Amino acid sequence: MEKRRTFDSAFQEKAVALAAARGNVPAIAIAIAIAIELGIEVNMLYRWRKELSQYEHNSFPGRGKPKMTDKERELADVRMERDILKKAIGIFSMSDKKSLRS
Numbered sequence: 001m002e003k004r005r006t007f008d009s010a011f012q013e014k015a016v017a018l019a020a021a022r023g024n025v026p027a028i029a030i031a032i033a034i035a036i037e038l039g040i041e042v043n044m045l046y047r048w049r050k051e052l053s054q055y056e057h058n059s060f061p062g063r064g065k066p067k068m069t070d071k072e073r074e075l076a077d078v079r080m081e082r083d084i085l086k087k088a089i090g091i092f093s094m095s096d097k098k099s100l101r102s
Contacts, residue, residue, distance in 0.1 A: 007040070009060035012048045019045055 007015075019034050028042075035042040052059045055067050068076065 006063070009062070012060045013052065015040065015045060016049050016052050019049065 031042050
């Protein structure tokens with residue numbers, strides 16, 4: 001069984017840039033030549049190009065991390081802040097109740 005290869009985001013970005021520099025990636029001959037040169041599948045090159053155009057600088061976040069647009073990332077941060085504040089309020093409310101009983 002062959003071990004699954006992983007590529008860091010710098011490699012992925014450079015592969016897409018190389019494809020763009022050499023011509024339009026949908027030109028199958030160029031895409032195949034670049035994929036062979038880099039030792040990757042042609043499908044990966046197309047997928048990386050699509051991902052880079054869709055998520056821009058948020059592309060290729062790493063293993064297990066979701067890809068998000070800027071708005072999605074901002075929303076996730078706001079939700080996390082809200083949840084932290086809710087927990088803090090709950091903790092302070094419990095300590096206030098305990099001090100009132102004493």
